[in-house]
Amino acid sequence: MPSHPNQPSMQKVQPLPDASAAAMPAMQVRNLNFYYGDRRVLEGISIDVAQQCVTAIIGPSGCGKSTFLKALNRIGELETQVKVEGTIEFFGQDIYNPRVNLNRLRRQIGMVFQKPNPFAMSVYDNVAYGVRVGNRRSRSELDEIVESALRGAALWDEVKDQLNKSALGLSGGQQQRLCIARALAVKPKVLLMDEPCSALDPIATMKIEELIHALRSELAIAIVTHNMQQASRVSDFTAFFSTDESRVGHMVEFGSTTHIFRTAHDARTRDYVEGRFG
Amino acid sequence: MNPARPTPPIASLADAPEELSVPLPWRRRIFSHSMTTIAFLLTGLALLPLFAILIEIIRRGLPQLSWETLTALPAPVGMTDMADGFGNAIVGTLLMVGVATLISVPIGVLTAVFLSEFGQGSTIANAVRFLVTVLSGVPSIVVGVFAYGVIVLTTKEYSALAGSFALGVIMLPIVVLATEGALLLVPQSQRLASAALGANRLQTTFRIVIATALPAIMTGILLSIARAAGETAPLIFTALFTENFPRGLFSPAPSLSVLIYNYANSPFVEQNQMAWTAALVLLGLVLLLSVVSRVITRKRSDA
Numbered sequence: 001m002p003s004h005p006n007q008p009s010m011q012k013v014q015p016l017p018d019a020s021a022a023a024m025p026a027m028q029v030r031n032l033n034f035y036y037g038d039r040r041v042l043e044g045i046s047i048d049v050a051q052q053c054v055t056a057i058i059g060p061s062g063c064g065k066s067t068f069l070k071a072l073n074r075i076g077e078l079e080t081q082v083k084v085e086g087t088i089e090f091f092g093q094d095i096y097n098p099r100v101n102l103n104r105l106r107r108q109i110g111m112v113f114q115k116p117n118p119f120a121m122s123v124y125d126n127v128a129y130g131v132r133v134g135n136r137r138s139r140s141e142l143d144e145i146v147e148s149a150l151r152g153a154a155l156w157d158e159v160k161d162q163l164n165k166s167a168l169g170l171s172g173g174q175q176q177r178l179c180i181a182r183a184l185a186v187k188p189k190v191l192l193m194d195e196p197c198s199a200l201d202p203i204a205t206m207k208i209e210e211l212i213h214a215l216r217s218e219l220a221i222a223i224v225t226h227n228m229q230q231a232s233r234v235s236d237f238t239a240f241f242s243t244d245e246s247r248v249g250h251m252v253e254f255g256s257t258t259h260i261f262r263t264a265h266d267a268r269t270r271d272y273v274e275g276r277f278g
Numbered sequence: 279m280n281p282a283r284p285t286p287p288i289a290s291l292a293d294a295p296e297e298l299s300v301p302l303p304w305r306r307r308i309f310s311h312s313m314t315t316i317a318f319l320l321t322g323l324a325l326l327p328l329f330a331i332l333i334e335i336i337r338r339g340l341p342q343l344s345w346e347t348l349t350a351l352p353a354p355v356g357m358t359d360m361a362d363g364f365g366n367a368i369v370g371t372l373l374m375v376g377v378a379t380l381i382s383v384p385i386g387v388l389t390a391v392f393l394s395e396f397g398q399g400s401t402i403a404n405a406v407r408f409l410v411t412v413l414s415g416v417p418s419i420v421v422g423v424f425a426y427g428v429i430v431l432t433t434k435e436y437s438a439l440a441g442s443f444a445l446g447v448i449m450l451p452i453v454v455l456a457t458e459g460a461l462l463l464v465p466q467s468q469r470l471a472s473a474a475l476g477a478n479r480l481q482t483t484f485r486i487v488i489a490t491a492l493p494a495i496m497t498g499i500l501l502s503i504a505r506a507a508g509e510t511a512p513l514i515f516t517a518l519f520t521e522n523f524p525r526g527l528f529s530p531a532p533s534l535s536v537l538i539y540n541y542a543n544s545p546f547v548e549q550n551q552m553a554w555t556a557a558l559v560l561l562g563l564v565l566l567l568s569v570v571s572r573v574i575t576r577k578r579s580d581a
Binding site: 073075078079102103104106107110111113115117118119120121129130133134179182183186 | 478
C-alpha cells in the first residue's frame with residue numbers, strides 16, 4: 001500500500017482505533033472524569049462510539065460501566081447531582097453544554113435498561129409513547145411507526161394480535177424487546193444498552209443478540225455487559241473498565257474486540273477476558 | 279494449632295439421616311391450636327363493632343326506607359298524611375361533597391405531585407409536608423370555626439359554599455398524603471424510561487407517574503370523600519340546615535349528617551327513626567361511590 005511519508009507519525013498521535021476513516025463517530029468521549037456529588041466515580045475515559053458498529057463496555061462490578069452509559073444520555077443526573085470534566089460529543093456537539101435541550105438529546109440517544117421496564121399501558125401505547133411526547137402524529141402515521149419499530153425489534157409477529165393488551169402480560173424477553181422497539185420508535189442515532197440480557201434466560205438472550213446484529217447497520221450501539229462471551233459475540237469494539245482501591249472506575253484499554261480478546265496490551269485486560277479475575 | 283489433630287468433619291454422611299415425619303411435641307401442638315383460636319376470637323372481636331353498627335342501622339333504618347323517603351321534603355312533625363323524607367339533605371350532601379372534592383382534589387393532587395416529583399428533599403417540600411400532616415390532625419370543629427370566620431363572616435351569610443370549603447379543608451390533607459404515597463410507589467425505572475425517550479418532566483409526571491398511580495390516588499380520594507360525607511361539626515356553623523332543597527351555593531343547605539344530628543336529638547320518635555334511615559342512606563351512598571370508582575379504575579388499569 002503506497003503511503004504518504006507523514007502517515008506513520010499521524011497514526012501515532014491517534015491512539016484510538018478509527019472505526020472507518022470517513023465516518024465521524026456518533027459519540028466521542030475524551031478524557032472524561034465523572035462525579036456523583038463530589039465523589040469521583042470515573043476517570044480518564046476516552047472512547048468512540050462508531051456509527052454502524054457495536055461498542056461493548058466490559059469490566060468487573062462497580063467499575064462504573066453503567067454510570068458511564070448513563071452519562072452518555074445524561075440520565076444519571078436525574079438520580080443524583082453529577083459533575084463532568086472532559087468532553088462527550090454527539091456528532092461533534094458537546095452534550096454537556098448548558099444550552100443543550102435534554103429532551104432532544106435523549107430522543108436521539110435511546111436507552112434500554114437492565115430490567116425490562118415497560119409502562120403499565122398497552123403494547124401499542126408503549127411503543128407510541130416516545131413519538132407522542134415528541135410531536136403530534138396522525139393515527140395512521142403512528143400505526144406505521146409502531147409496526148416498523150416492533151418489526152425492527154423482531155416482536156411484531158408475536159404481538160400483532162395483542163397490541164391493545166397490557167404490556168405487563170408479555171414474557172421477560174418480549175418485554176425487553178418491547179423496550180427496544182419503544183426506543184427505536186423515536187428513531188435514535190445511538191442506542192445505549194445497559195446489560196439488556198442480565199434478567200433474561202439464554203433463549204431470550206440469544207434473540208436480543210440476534211437483534212443487536214440486525215440493528216447494527218442502522219445505528220450506533222453501545223452495550224454494557226457482564227458477559228464476556230456476549231461482548232465478543234456482538235461487538236466490534238470493546239472497552240475494558242476496571243477499578244482500583246480508590247473505587248474510581250477507569251478505562252484500562254479500548255480497541256477492536258479481536259484486539260481486546262486476543263492481543264490485549266494490558267495484563268489486567270488479558271487476565272479479565274481470560275476469566276482470571278473479576 | 280496442633281497439626282497432628284484432624285479437624286472434625288463439618289457435615290457427615292456417615293451419620294444416619296434424621297427421621298423427617300415426626301409429630302410435633304404435644305406442648306407445641308396445644309400452643310399452636312390455642313394461638314389459632316385466640317387469633318380467630320380477636321378477629322371476631324375486632325369485627326364485632328362494625329357488624330353491630332351495620333346491623334343496627336339496617337334493622338332500625340330499613341322499615342322507613344322508601345322512594346318517598348329519598349325524594350320528599352321533611353314533613354312537619356305530626357302531619358301523618360304528608361309524605362315525609364329527606365331528599366333535600368341527600369341533594370345537599372351530594373352538592374357540598376361534590377364542590378369540596380372539586381376544591382380539594384386538584385389542589386391536593388398537585389401538592390402531592392410537587393412533594394414527590396418536583397420538590398423532593400427540598401426544604402419547602404418538607405415544610406409543606408409537615409404542615410399538611412398538622413392539618414390532618416386539626417379537629418373538624420376547628421375547621422368549621424375557621425370556615426365560619428373566613429367565609430361566613432366575610433360574606434355575611436351561611437352558605438353551601440362555606441360548608442364545601444370546610445369539607446374541602448378536611449379532605450385536603452387526606453388527598454395529599456394518600457396521593458404522595460401512591461406517587462412514591464411508582465418505580466424510579468418508569469421515570470427513567472420515560473425521560474430516556476425524550477419526555478420532559480411534566481409529560482413524565484402526568485402520562486406515566488400519575489397514570490400508574492391512578493388506582494391508589496382514587497382510593498385516597500374516596501377515603502377523603504367518605505370522611506367528608508360523614509362530617510357534621512364543620513357544617514353546623516357554615517351550611518346550617520334548611521327544610522327545603524338547596525337553592526344554590528350561596529344560601530344555606532341541608533345535609534344528611536346535620537339532619538341525623540338534629541333528628542337524633544329530637545324529642546319526636548318519628549324523627550329519631552328517620553335519623554336511622556338517613557344514616558343507612560349515607561352509608562349506602564359512600565359504599566356505592568367506592569364500588570363505582572373501583573370498577574372504573576379497574577377497567578382503566580386493565581387496558
